[in-house]
Amino acid sequence: MFDQNIIAKLQQISGKDQVLTDTADLICYSYDATQKQYRPDVVVHPGSVEEVSQIMQLANETKTPVFPRGAGTGFTGGSVPIAGGIVLGLTRLDKILEIDEENLVATIEPGVVTEDFQKTVEKVGLFYPPDPASLKVSTMGGNVAECAGGPRCVKYGVTKDYIIGLEIVTPTGDIIKTGGPTMKGVVGYDLTKLICGSEGTLAVITKIIVKLLPKPEAKKTMLVLFDSIDGAAQAVSAIIRGKIIPTTLEFLDARTLECVRNATDLDVPDAAHAVLLIEVDGDREFLDKQVQKISQIVQPLGVVETRIAETPAESEALWQIRRSISASLRQVNPDKFNEDICVPRSKVPDMIRKIEQIADKYQIPIVNFGHAGDGNIHVNIMIDGKIPGEEEKAEKAIVEVFEGALELGGTMSGEHGVGIMKAPFISLELSDSVVDYMKTIKRALDPNNILNPGKIFPSDR
Amino acid sequence: MAKLKKLEDFRDEIDQCVKCGGCRAHCPAFGAEKHEGRVARGKIALADSLLRGDVDLEEKFLLDMSQCLLCGSCYAQCPNKVHTEDIVAATRREIANRKGLSTFGKGVGTILKNQGVMNLLAKGGGAFSKLLFKKIPDQSGLRLRFPAPFISSDRTLPPLTAKPFRERVPEMIPGDPDMPTVLFFTGCGINYMYPESGEALLKALKFIGVTVLIPKDQVCCGLPAVSAGAAATVESLAEENLPVFQKNSYDYIVTACASCHSGLTQIYPGMGDEFGDLKEKVKDIFVFLVEHGFTEKLAALPQRDNPIRVTYHDPCHLRNHGITKEPREILKALPQVDYVEMENAGTCCGLGGTYSVYHYDTSKKIGAKKAGFIAESGAELVATDCPGCIMQLQDSINHADEKQRAVHILDLVADVLPE
Ligand SMILES: Cc1cc2nc3c(=O)[nH]c(=O)nc-3n(C[C@H](O)[C@H](O)[C@H](O)COP(=O)(O)OP(=O)(O)OC[C@H]3O[C@@H](n4cnc5c(N)ncnc54)[C@H](O)[C@@H]3O)c2cc1C
Numbered sequence: 001m002f003d004q005n006i007i008a009k010l011q012q013i014s015g016k017d018q019v020l021t022d023t024a025d026l027i028c029y030s031y032d033a034t035q036k037q038y039r040p041d042v043v044v045h046p047g048s049v050e051e052v053s054q055i056m057q058l059a060n061e062t063k064t065p066v067f068p069r070g071a072g073t074g075f076t077g078g079s080v081p082i083a084g085g086i087v088l089g090l091t092r093l094d095k096i097l098e099i100d101e102e103n104l105v106a107t108i109e110p111g112v113v114t115e116d117f118q119k120t121v122e123k124v125g126l127f128y129p130p131d132p133a134s135l136k137v138s139t140m141g142g143n144v145a146e147c148a149g150g151p152r153c154v155k156y157g158v159t160k161d162y163i164i165g166l167e168i169v170t171p172t173g174d175i176i177k178t179g180g181p182t183m184k185g186v187v188g189y190d191l192t193k194l195i196c197g198s199e200g201t202l203a204v205i206t207k208i209i210v211k212l213l214p215k216p217e218a219k220k221t222m223l224v225l226f227d228s229i230d231g232a233a234q235a236v237s238a239i240i241r242g243k244i245i246p247t248t249l250e251f252l253d254a255r256t257l258e259c260v261r262n263a264t265d266l267d268v269p270d271a272a273h274a275v276l277l278i279e280v281d282g283d284r285e286f287l288d289k290q291v292q293k294i295s296q297i298v299q300p301l302g303v304v305e306t307r308i309a310e311t312p313a314e315s316e317a318l319w320q321i322r323r324s325i326s327a328s329l330r331q332v333n334p335d336k337f338n339e340d341i342c343v344p345r346s347k348v349p350d351m352i353r354k355i356e357q358i359a360d361k362y363q364i365p366i367v368n369f370g371h372a373g374d375g376n377i378h379v380n381i382m383i384d385g386k387i388p389g390e391e392e393k394a395e396k397a398i399v400e401v402f403e404g405a406l407e408l409g410g411t412m413s414g415e416h417g418v419g420i421m422k423a424p425f426i427s428l429e430l431s432d433s434v435v436d437y438m439k440t441i442k443r444a445l446d447p448n449n450i451l452n453p454g455k456i457f458p459s460d461r
Numbered sequence: 462m463a464k465l466k467k468l469e470d471f472r473d474e475i476d477q478c479v480k481c482g483g484c485r486a487h488c489p490a491f492g493a494e495k496h497e498g499r500v501a502r503g504k505i506a507l508a509d510s511l512l513r514g515d516v517d518l519e520e521k522f523l524l525d526m527s528q529c530l531l532c533g534s535c536y537a538q539c540p541n542k543v544h545t546e547d548i549v550a551a552t553r554r555e556i557a558n559r560k561g562l563s564t565f566g567k568g569v570g571t572i573l574k575n576q577g578v579m580n581l582l583a584k585g586g587g588a589f590s591k592l593l594f595k596k597i598p599d600q601s602g603l604r605l606r607f608p609a610p611f612i613s614s615d616r617t618l619p620p621l622t623a624k625p626f627r628e629r630v631p632e633m634i635p636g637d638p639d640m641p642t643v644l645f646f647t648g649c650g651i652n653y654m655y656p657e658s659g660e661a662l663l664k665a666l667k668f669i670g671v672t673v674l675i676p677k678d679q680v681c682c683g684l685p686a687v688s689a690g691a692a693a694t695v696e697s698l699a700e701e702n703l704p705v706f707q708k709n710s711y712d713y714i715v716t717a718c719a720s721c722h723s724g725l726t727q728i729y730p731g732m733g734d735e736f737g738d739l740k741e742k743v744k745d746i747f748v749f750l751v752e753h754g755f756t757e758k759l760a761a762l763p764q765r766d767n768p769i770r771v772t773y774h775d776p777c778h779l780r781n782h783g784i785t786k787e788p789r790e791i792l793k794a795l796p797q798v799d800y801v802e803m804e805n806a807g808t809c810c811g812l813g814g815t816y817s818v819y820h821y822d823t824s825k826k827i828g829a830k831k832a833g834f835i836a837e838s839g840a841e842l843v844a845t846d847c848p849g850c851i852m853q854l855q856d857s858i859n860h861a862d863e864k865q866r867a868v869h870i871l872d873l874v875a876d877v878l879p880e
Contacts, residue, residue: 027516031480091495
């Protein structure tokens with residue numbers, strides 16, 4: 001039985017309306033996009049940093065686990081309350097506090113939805129590039145905690161490249177500031193970067209200072225169909241060697257194209273075994289030239305067809321192939337394990353070949369697509385979970401995929417994080433001494449292990 | 462026998478939700494309240510828990526299930542195409558089944574404890590408005606309000622007509638033998654609240670020589686009852702309408718109400734094979750007009766000086782079924798109309814069947830957003846294709862202290878046609 005005093009105190013801190021304990025409410029805050037469900041004992045939505053601080057003090061004193069939560073779109077269970085306790089919903093802290101057009105800096109609260117923030121700064125001609133596919137719903141707090149990336153990151157970098165300062169609440173309830181609104185700053189450790197990607201295990205983020213760019217004037221989209229994945233991968237290197245950094249370099253492998261062909265009436269010629277979706281941005285007059293140059297560079301690499309969008313509607317039509325993947329995959333099998341390994345850009349074809357071998361070995365469909373420009377491959381292992389043994393097979397295949405990526409100098413996760421889903425595997429990638437180093441930090445900052453326990457490190461469970 | 466699906470029939474569909482949370486960007490109820498129980502993902506988790514026996518029909522459960530406009534905005538954007546609106550409607554029926562119809566209202570903290578009132582409500586717009594709306598003239602003298610204990614009393618409503626539309630017109634209006642014959646399914650909105658729009662429809666069809674049947678024995682389509690979880694009412698209304706569809710001979714059924722269109726093409730066909738051909742037979746009036754050369758006829762009319770600036774609101778129940786082009790095409794072809802597209806034309810107005818009865822406050826918040834977009838567009842009129850939307854849009858505009866008027870596109874059409 002959960003301590004009723006804690007609930008009473010939470011009600012004192014944030015108000016009765018903001019503290020939820022009914023079963024129906026607990027169900028609604030029990031999951032994220034991994035679909036793993038664990039019910040918390042209570043959900044609280046604080047309305048200020050002071051409230052967050054008091055909640056953390058209370059939790060620390062009573063040794064009650066706290067699970068920070070943004071929009072709950074995480075792919076690794078980061079926000080899921082695996083030990084019961086408190087879900088700390090941060091969506092009420094949703095104000096854009098300042099957009100400083102002189103210094104190209106904005107200050108925002110963590111509950112701001114990524115796309116809302118982007119649209120707001122774009123209204124004044126500014127630009128916040130990181131664009132996770134979940135941007136219509138994900139929160140900036142969640143983006144910082146996971147160091148989210150997206151298609152535009154080839155050219156512009158990931159979330160942490162834009163975060164220059166934070167206000168955070170420590171696991172023991174102190175409110176501290178890290179970094180600040182200056183473009184430079186080297187006094188002390190870079191705690192801002194430490195918190196970016198810490199998956200809500202080291203601090204609760206309550207304010208974010210973001211660096212902005214001027215908004216590029218225009219963009220142009222092209223779709224190139226290749227007869228092999230090698231051609232597509234060589235094209236990526238060739239484009240970058242040609243001193244063009246596209247905003248977007250998304251690829252689809254042969255198996256993904258097959259799914260799209262089967263599930264939609266989009267025009268995907270049989271001869272195409274890989275596709276690159278390429279976008280360039282910048283001043284309008286340069287774009288046509290860049291697109292021409294890219295066409296020339298890739299031409300000798302087994303191009304089946306090149307499509308160039310002249311209007312926004314045509315551009316949207318080209319994106320359709322990429323956007324149709326998710327629904328198309330479900331026609332292969334109902335359940336999917338979605339991994340997001342990352343390898344050096346030039347190693348993408350090697351990795352795809354390894355994955356094809358793994359798929360053949362276990363006789364399960366694995367389809368790959370993702371951000372070719374930064375070697376970040378979304379590996380989708382498609383199974384029917386209702387068939388006995390399928391899940392076990394998929395789990396074995398996943399381990400081999402991770403091992404394959406690591407052999408090529410890559411990593412298990414480019415953007416989704418570790419959470420609970422990859423925690424059992426981190427020692428594949430990180431040596432004992434690295435894990436110890438990290439855990440020492442965690443223990444020092446969170447002596448009672450109350451902030452998002454059981455995430456990242458398996459033995460904490 | 463007309464039969465609606467049960468919640469357990471949605472087992473597979475519930476499993477299709479992968480909890481990606483994409484619906485959070487598109488749900489009007491969530492947009493107003495920001496609570497996970499408001500959004501499709503949460504409701505599916507709740508429906509799933511109910512089926513598994515992991516949750517009781519506690520008050521919060523009922524509240525969350527009541528907080529859905531059944532607008533289908535989530536479905537339209539869902540990567541896995543999960544029909545949350547159907548799952549919620551089925552859950553409401555399940556609630557009614559287990560605890561009686563009135564629970565649903567009780568659970569959401571309204572005064573609807575009375576089974577009789579609930580049943581009347583479930584009978585649909587006509588009975589609903591006649592019995593529950595009380596005439597209280599304000600400055601204009603022509604407004605109706607909900608009775609005070611029922612709902613906050615500041616809602617503007619159109620006057621109820623003394624003589625319903627179907628009593629004003631003959632059951633058949635002959636046209637050109639070379640043109641098709643259509644059956645006009647009027648719906649309650651046009652029959653009781655906006656009979657002029659019904660007359661406008663007849664004028665438009667007469668203009669192109671279409672023969673029209675307006676059977677007097679047609680009844681409410683039942684969509685408000687779907688929203689209320691009143692399965693038996695929906696089923697009996699469908700059975701009453703069935704002979705109307707079967708005994709008359711016509712080429713198409715036309716509707717001028719998005720909700721009726723949805724009831725006839727989406728709900729009825731799932732209730733039994735006898736309703737099977739409705740999906741093909743039923744056409745929204747503007748789809749029908751466009752297919753029968755109406756646009757060209759309008760374009761041939763002389764342009765008017767000082768055109769009125771008009772924008773269009775997409776009713777959810779047309780947008781969800783891909784009907785977005787035809788109403789705009791007609792509007793743009795009208796000689797007295799200067800068409801402007803508003804931002805977010807496709808977001809819900811906030812009415813949502815019986816939603817605004819239980820949740821007038823949230824409904825107003827959703828409506829206020831819409832009123833803002835209408836005002837920003839610079840239009841004088843917002844035209845649409847659904848009496849429910851017209852009522853809600855006008856109420857939202859009035860609350861925003863704006864001047865625009867909400868009208869049916871048909872009213873504008875009738876204005877330019879010869880008598
Ligand atoms: C359809 C879909 C597409 C996606 N595409 C991408 C993509 O392209 N790129 C990408 O990187 N990710 C992607 N993701 C994953 C996910 O959207 C990101 O990880 C996102 O950053 C999570 O944000 P959220 O607000 O939903 O956070 P949540 O899921 O609620 O939480 C994520 C983590 O952040 C922590 N957290 C949240 N808020 C705070 C806070 N204020 N302080 C401290 N910790 C906090 C939580 O404890 C948890 O560990 C996708 C997910 C989906 C469902």
